[in-house]
Amino acid sequence: MIRIFGSILLAATVTFGAPSIDSLLKGLDDLYKQVSDIKAVVTLTQQKANQGAKKLEMMYYRRDSDQSFLIVITGPEAEKGNGYLRVGDNFWMYRKNTRTFQHINRDESIGGSDAHGDDFEGRLLTEMYEPARDDKGNELITEEMLGKIPVYRFEVKAKVNDVDYPKKVYWVRKDKTVMLKETSYSASGTLMQTAYFLTFTEIKKRLVPVKQLFVDEFEKGNKTIVEISGISIDKLDDQIFTKAYLENLSK
Amino acid sequence: MDFLFTISLRNLFRQRRRSILLGTAIMFGTAILVLANAFAHGISEVLFNEIVSYVAGHVSVSFTKGGNANNQIFHDGDRIRAIIKERVPSVKRVDEAIGVFARAIGNGKADNVVMVGMDPSGEGVDEKEMEKYAKAFTFINGSFDNLGDSTIENPVGLSVEKAKALNVKYGDVMRVRYTDIHGQTQAARLTVATIYKPSNVFMSVPIFFHVKTVRRLLGYGPHDVPQLYLIIDNPKRDAKRFADSLHAGLKPPLAVIDGDLSFRSETIATTLLCLRTDSASLACADSGLRLISQTANDSANRKKSVIVSSAFAAATGMKPGDTCSVAFEGKFDSSRATVRLIVTAIADTGAGIDGNVVLVNEKDFYKAFYDTWPKSTAAGTGPFRPDTTNGIYKALGGEWLLVPRSSTTKDMMKLYREIAQKGWRAIVVDVGSMYETASMVLNLEYALNLITFICVMLLFFIILIGVINTLRMTIRERTREIGTVRAIGMQRVDVRNSFLIETGLLALISAVVGTIVAFAAMWGLSRLTFKAGENPLGMLLVDGHLFFAPTAGAIVFFVVLIVGIAVVTAYFPARRAAKLSAADALRHFE
Numbered sequence: 057m058i059r060i061f062g063s064i065l066l067a068a069t070v071t072f073g074a075p076s077i078d079s080l081l082k083g084l085d086d087l088y089k090q091v092s093d094i095k096a097v098v099t100l101t102q103q104k105a106n107q108g109a110k111k112l113e114m115m116y117y118r119r120d121s122d123q124s125f126l127i128v129i130t131g132p133e134a135e136k137g138n139g140y141l142r143v144g145d146n147f148w149m150y151r152k153n154t155r156t157f158q159h160i161n162r163d164e165s166i167g168g169s170d171a172h173g174d175d176f177e178g179r180l181l182t183e184m185y186e187p188a189r190d191d192k193g194n195e196l197i198t199e200e201m202l203g204k205i206p207v208y209r210f211e212v213k214a215k216v217n218d219v220d221y222p223k224k225v226y227w228v229r230k231d232k233t234v235m236l237k238e239t240s241y242s243a244s245g246t247l248m249q250t251a252y253f254l255t256f257t258e259i260k261k262r263l264v265p266v267k268q269l270f271v272d273e274f275e276k277g278n279k280t281i282v283e284i285s286g287i288s289i290d291k292l293d294d295q296i297f298t299k300a301y302l303e304n305l306s307k
Numbered sequence: 308m309d310f311l312f313t314i315s316l317r318n319l320f321r322q323r324r325r326s327i328l329l330g331t332a333i334m335f336g337t338a339i340l341v342l343a344n345a346f347a348h349g350i351s352e353v354l355f356n357e358i359v360s361y362v363a364g365h366v367s368v369s370f371t372k373g374g375n376a377n378n379q380i381f382h383d384g385d386r387i388r389a390i391i392k393e394r395v396p397s398v399k400r401v402d403e404a405i406g407v408f409a410r411a412i413g414n415g416k417a418d419n420v421v422m423v424g425m426d427p428s429g430e431g432v433d434e435k436e437m438e439k440y441a442k443a444f445t446f447i448n449g450s451f452d453n454l455g456d457s458t459i460e461n462p463v464g465l466s467v468e469k470a471k472a473l474n475v476k477y478g479d480v481m482r483v484r485y486t487d488i489h490g491q492t493q494a495a496r497l498t499v500a501t502i503y504k505p506s507n508v509f510m511s512v513p514i515f516f517h518v519k520t521v522r523r524l525l526g527y528g529p530h531d532v533p534q535l536y537l538i539i540d541n542p543k544r545d546a547k548r549f550a551d552s553l554h555a556g557l558k559p560p561l562a563v564i565d566g567d568l569s570f571r572s573e574t575i576a577t578t579l580l581c582l583r584t585d586s587a588s589l590a591c592a593d594s595g596l597r598l599i600s601q602t603a604n605d606s607a608n609r610k611k612s613v614i615v616s617s618a619f620a621a622a623t624g625m626k627p628g629d630t631c632s633v634a635f636e637g638k639f640d641s642s643r644a645t646v647r648l649i650v651t652a653i654a655d656t657g658a659g660i661d662g663n664v665v666l667v668n669e670k671d672f673y674k675a676f677y678d679t680w681p682k683s684t685a686a687g688t689g690p691f692r693p694d695t696t697n698g699i700y701k702a703l704g705g706e707w708l709l710v711p712r713s714s715t716t717k718d719m720m721k722l723y724r725e726i727a728q729k730g731w732r733a734i735v736v737d738v739g740s741m742y743e744t745a746s747m748v749l750n751l752e753y754a755l756n757l758i759t760f761i762c763v764m765l766l767f768f769i770i771l772i773g774v775i776n777t778l779r780m781t782i783r784e785r786t787r788e789i790g791t792v793r794a795i796g797m798q799r800v801d802v803r804n805s806f807l808i809e810t811g812l813l814a815l816i817s818a819v820v821g822t823i824v825a826f827a828a829m830w831g832l833s834r835l836t837f838k839a840g841e842n843p844l845g846m847l848l849v850d851g852h853l854f855f856a857p858t859a860g861a862i863v864f865f866v867v868l869i870v871g872i873a874v875v876t877a878y879f880p881a882r883r884a885a886k887l888s889a890a891d892a893l894r895h896f897e
Contacts, residue, residue, distance in 0.1 A: 146728075161373075161375045161727065218491075219490075219491055243487075248492055
C-alpha cells in the first residue's frame with residue numbers, strides 16, 4: 057500500500073520533451089533503480105478514524121543486489137525489537153518476546169501498519185503497469201498544474217495481476233521526473249488511496265522524498281505519514297542481512 | 308452351577324439393605340461414567356456436524372497458490388470436479404469454500420467482516436439441510452433467496468449484530484474493501500438483501516453472498532475453483548476412505564507446454580518442461596545434466612535456469628544469454644500465450660533431454676502455465692516427451708504438487724508452514740477429511756473422557772473398598788454357614804464362586820440400573836433450555852439444549868469393566884472364605 061521503496065530512491069535528473077507514458081514510467085524506473093545499498097530511519101505515523109495516532113519507528117536496511125532487506129522496529133515500546141528480514145525469496149518475521157523467526161508472506165503487514173512486505177520490494181513500474189488509453193487508443197496523459205507546479209497527469213493500468221491496485225494516476229513534474237501525487241483505484245473505479253510526496257532532500261544529486269502522506273480514500277479519516285531520515289548510501293556489511301544480526305539488534 | 312447362582316442370588320436379597328447401599332454406590336458411579344461419556348461424545352458430534360462440517364467439509368481439497376494458504380485457486384476446475392466424481396461417486400454435494408477478510412463501511416460506521424460465499428438452494432442441498440439452515444438463521448428481513456437476485460447490486464446477507472455495527476438496514480447500500488485472489492485491493496458496493504438472527508454466535512461475523520457473486524468480486528475465472536468441500540452421506544464411515552481415494556486420484560501428471568519456439572527468424576515446435584528448483588531436484592538435475600556452458604552458476608541464478616541440449620542449441624543457434632519466445636495454445640476459450648525465456652545454460656546431449664525441449668525453472672514455468680493453462684498434456688503427443696526412467700525425470704515438475712495426507716491438525720499446520728517456507732511455485736494440492744482437519748475435536752473428546760474416567764475410577768476405588776469391607780463382614784457373619792455347606796459336601800471352589808457370583812450380580816444389576824438412570828438424566832437434562840446469548844459455549848448446544856450422544860460400545864465397555872473390577876476385588880476375600888476348614892468354621896462363635 058505504501059511504496060516506501062519508491063519514496064526512498066525517487067530521484068530527479070531526467071527531463072522529457074514530448075513524453076509518452078511508457079517513457080515517463082521508464083524514467084521513474086531508472087530513478088527508482090537503486091545504485092547502492094541504503095540505510096535509513098523510517099517513521100510511520102498512522103491515524104485511524106476515531107482513534108489516536110500510532111507511531112511506528114524502524115531502522116531500514118536494503119540491498120537490491122540480492123533482493124535483501126532488514127527492518128528492525130525501534131518504537132513504540134510494545135513493538136520494539138521485532139523485525140523483518142528478507143533474503144531472496146525468503147521472508148521472515150522476528151518476534152522479540154518469543155525469540156522466534158517465522159516465515160511469512162510478502163503481503164504480511166509490517167508492525168500492524170498499512171505497510172506490507174511487498175511495499176519494500178523493488179519491482180519495476182514498467183513490469184507492472186502500462187498506459188491506459190481512451191476509446192481512440194490515445195494515452196491518457198495531460199499537462200496541468202498541481203498547485204503552482206506544472207505536471208504531467210497520466211493514467212496507467214495493471215498489466216499483471218499481482219499488483220496492489222489495478223489502476224493508478226500519477227502526477228509527475230514536467231521539469232524533472234519527480235512524482236508528486238499518486239491516486240490508486242480498484243477495478244470498479246473506486247478511489248482507494250491518494251499519496252502525496254511532500255518534502256524532498258538531495259542525496260548525491262538525486263531528489264529523495266523524505267515526507268509522504270497516504271490518505272485512505274475508502275475509509276475517511278485514515279491516513280499515514282511516512283518520514284525518512286538518517287539516509288546513508290554507504291555499502292552495507294553482508295552480515296546485516298542475517299538472522300543473527302537481527303537478533304542482536306533486537307536485544 | 309445353577310444352585311450356586313441360586314445361592315448367590317438368595318444371599319444377595321437376604322442382606323437387602325447392605326446390597327442396596329452398595330449397589331447404589333456402584334449405580335451412581337456407572338451413571339456418571341455413562342452420562343459424562345455421552346456428553347463428551349455429544350460435544351464432539353455437535354462440533355463435527357454443526358461446525359467442522361461447515362468450515363471444513365466432510366472431505367476438503369485445498370489448492371494453495373504461491374505458498375499463501377489464503378490464496379486458494381486451481382485453474383482447471385472442471386478436471387478436479389471430474390476426478391472427484393470418479394473417485395467419490397456418491398458425493399452429495401461439492402461446495403466452493405470462499406472466505407476473505409474485508410473492511411466494510413456502512414452508514415458512518417466501519418467494521419471488519421468476512422466475506423463468505425454460499426448457495427443454500429444449490430444442487431445436492433436436501434430437505435434435512437434446508438431444515439438445518441432454517442434452524443440456524445431466523446430472518447428479520449428478506450431471506451437467502453435474495454442473494455441470488457440478479458436485479459440487486461451485489462446482494463449481501465448480514466446478521467442483526469453486524470447490521471447494527473455498520474448502522475445499515477435492509478435495502479441499504481454499503482461498501483467493502485478487500486484483497487482479491489490476485490492480491491489486488493478492490494472495493495465494491497453491496498446491497499443489504501437480508502438480515503437474520505443466527506442461532507450460532509459465530510455466524511454473526513461473516514457476511515454472506517451467493518457463491519457466484521463472491522467468485523466474481525474476488526476475480527475467479529470461469530474455469531477456476533477455490534478450495535472445495537465435499538459433503539457425503541455418512542462422513543463417520545466414509546470421510547477418511549473417500550479422502551484417501553481422492554488423494555490417490557489427484558496424483559499430478561507431468562507438466563508440459565508444447566508450443567512454437569521463435570529465435571531470430573526460426574520457428575520450431577518445442578516442449579517446455581519444468582525444472583524444479585528445490586535443493587533435492589537441483590541435486591538430481593546436477594547428477595543428470597552435464598552443463599557445458601552457462602551464464603552464471605551462483606545459487607540465485609540456478610533458480611532462474613533455462614537449459615537446452617547442445618544439439619538443440621546447435622540446431623537453433625542459441626547460446627547462453629540469448630532470448631527466445633515460445634507461443635502456445637491455451638486449454639480454454641481458444642486462448643494463446645507467449646512466454647519469453649533467457650537461455651542460461653547448454654547441457655551435453657545425451658542427458659535425457661535430447662530433442663526439441665527447454666527445461667525452464669519453476670518460477671517462470673509455472674507463471675506461464677497458470678496464467679494460460681496449456682492445451683498440451685503429458686499423455687498427448689508433442690515435440691518431446693521425457694523418458695520416465697531417466698534420472699532427470701525426478702527433477703521435473705507436475706501440473707500441481709500433491710502433498711501427503713496429514714493425519715492430525717498439528718501435522719496439517721506443520722505442512723502449511725512448510726508450504727509457506729519452501730516457496731513452491733506449483734499449486735499445492737492437499738486432501739483432508741474432517742477427522743484430520745479437526746483432529747483437535749477428537750482430542751478434546753478424548754481428554755474429556757479421560758478426565759471423567761479418572762474421576763470415576765477414583766470414585767470406584769472408594770466404592771470397592773466398601774465392597775471388600777462388605778464381603779469381609781459377610782464372610783465373618785456366614786462363617787458357620789460356610790462350615791455347614793462345606794460339611795455337607797460343598798467344594799472350596801464352589802464356596803469361592805458363590806461369593807464371586809454374588810458380587811458380580813450386584814455389580815451387574817447396579818451397572819444396568821446406573822445406565823438406565825444415566826439415560827433418564829440425559830432425557831431430563833436435554834429437556835432444559837439454555838439461553839446462551841453471545842456466549843461462545845452456546846455452540847455446544849443444539850437448539851438451546853444439551854446434546855448427549857451415548858454409544859452402545861462405550862456402555863457395554865463400562866458395564867463389563869465395572870463388573871470385572873468388582874469381581875476381581877471380591878476374589879481375595881472369597882478365596883479366604885473358601886480356604887476355611889469345615890470344622891473350624893463350625894466352631895466359629897461370636
